[in-house]
Amino acid sequence: MPQIEIRDALPADAEAIRAIYNDAVLNTTAVFDYTPRDVAAQVAWLAAKAEQTLPVLVATDGPGGAVAGYCSYGPFRPWPAYLYTVENAIYIAPDRRGQGIGKLLLARLTGLARTRGLHTMIAGITAENAASLRLHEAQGFTRAGLIRAAGWKFERWLDLVFLQKMLQD
Numbered sequence: 001m002p003q004i005e006i007r008d009a010l011p012a013d014a015e016a017i018r019a020i021y022n023d024a025v026l027n028t029t030a031v032f033d034y035t036p037r038d039v040a041a042q043v044a045w046l047a048a049k050a051e052q053t054l055p056v057l058v059a060t061d062g063p064g065g066a067v068a069g070y071c072s073y074g075p076f077r078p079w080p081a082y083l084y085t086v087e088n089a090i091y092i093a094p095d096r097r098g099q100g101i102g103k104l105l106l107a108r109l110t111g112l113a114r115t116r117g118l119h120t121m122i123a124g125i126t127a128e129n130a131a132s133l134r135l136h137e138a139q140g141f142t143r144a145g146l147i148r149a150a151g152w153k154f155e156r157w158l159d160l161v162f163l164q165k166m167l168q169d
């Protein structure tokens, strides 16, 4: 298998990102969304990230290879004093999970946030998502709170765990 490469997402990655995200929407409780994204919404999402100089990173199978996963961050909450606080999102293609790709993407994303002067990164993780909890805790995210029954999906309540990583020493 070619070595994984991580790079900034391009507009041409929209379809690959959309497929990965929509799988998570339809088949997992990792995302509290019910409706798959259409092409226009995905293109607009990427454009908005670029406009706000927020990163979207993709992991590919070598240069020019297929997109195996992506990650991003954005504002935690939409008020000015949250300026230095971001919340992340990370998704790996279903057939590529458990191969260390999430680790590579998350390490790159937190490193980027640090060099951009951000202060803390939040992850909101469904309490049953063992893989994501492990991924984040192994990279220094610590638990900051539990919201019971924060979501309703697949006809059941979902608890949400907040974790955070301080980015500056």
Ligand SMILES: CC(C)(COP(=O)(O)OP(=O)(O)OC[C@H]1O[C@@H](n2cnc3c(N)ncnc32)[C@H](O)[C@@H]1OP(=O)(O)O)[C@@H](O)C(=O)NCCC(=O)NCCS
Residues within 6 Å of the ligand: 024, 028, 030, 031, 090, 091, 092, 093, 096, 097, 098, 099, 100, 101, 102, 103, 104, 123, 124, 125, 126, 129, 130, 131, 132, 134, 135, 138
């Ligand atoms: C959660 C997710 C991002 C993790 O990425 P990944 O590439 O599959 O994970 P990695 O292979 O990099 O493994 C990261 C760590 O989690 C562990 N892990 C992976 N899959 C696991 C599982 N199913 N259960 C428990 N731990 C698991 C790995 O052993 C590794 O731990 P280590 O550092 O001790 O070796 C990915 O599985 C995914 O996209 N899932 C669906 C969408 C999702 O849950 N997104 C996150 C929303 S908060």
